[in-house]
Amino acid sequence: MIMEECFDCRLCQTRIKYVYGEGNINSKIMFIGEAPGADENISGRPFIGQAGKLLRKILKEINFNNFYITNIVKCRPPENRDPHQDEFDACKHYLMHEINTINPQIIIILGGIAAKYLLKINKSVLKMRKEVYDIDYIKTYVTYHPAAALYNPSYLKPIKEDLKRIINERTINII
Template sequence: MLQWKDLYEECSNCTSCRLSESRTNMVFGDGNYKSDLLFVGEAPGRDEDASGVPFVGKAGKLLEKALNSLDLHREKDYYLANICKCRPENNRNPKEDEAAACLQYLRNQVALINPKIIICLGAVPTKYILGKEFKITRDRGKWVKRKGIYIMPTFHPAAILRDTNKKPLFWEDLKEIKRVKEML
């Protein structure tokens, strides 16, 4: 297992898939790496690629605002990462080989953080963390415990921006995350 500095360096120099060819910045992660709460998205978008920081676009701002309203703050209460560390063109979902090339980095981050809770934001992280049999619409809001870690899939905040009917369910999931975090 690589330590933070070496892991960051390896990610920055990665050319394991075609996404490295068009990236502006590798997007490693952000927040409190000593937190017991980890949010995992699919891949950086345009704003994230430009800044090198995850969840800074419209969807990220929505997530941060919702979590702040629950008194959960990026700098002290959680860490954010993605399945892929480079942006797929046109913000498409990562392809199997792209995700496979990056999963080792996410696994290393999880080992270093040692979270008690992992939240899968959307279908892509749900697929790679919980398995292909899990479906985001059917299984969102349900806890799964693996290797002592509580894992919950929920909607990606970008899905809330596209379909506001999902907002009440997303909000319920976030309140449940806060409840479990306080319980652990």
């Protein structure tokens, strides 16, 4: 998918490249993370930094590579701060376009910030990962962002457990 140049929020002032989603557009699984990081800002590609590499490694371990992946905002917030509400609001239409185009059967939200904005719920990931939500009637799950496991390896196990459960058990008939 091609994005036009966008200046709709302040993140345009500090970005190098905007970062649209990437992956199999026919996939039934869509991951949604928080925002591009430093590597993504330079390359214009999502989840190619350390967190993305870790996520791909986990997915490889559970034999899954058929997905589309994107973020709630398409430009990197300076100093890796959290996106602000007005930035999410300005950018949301790009994400909704991706969701409508990919039309996944399952959405997996990575991290509490993306979950807070998308689901309008302010709960811990610990609580949200045990529940099932929906975005436009698409079954939606939440797990930790892989970046959390870079800082604290104890998150690795729950991320892997969540992805394995969601992908292998919940979607066994649709992949």
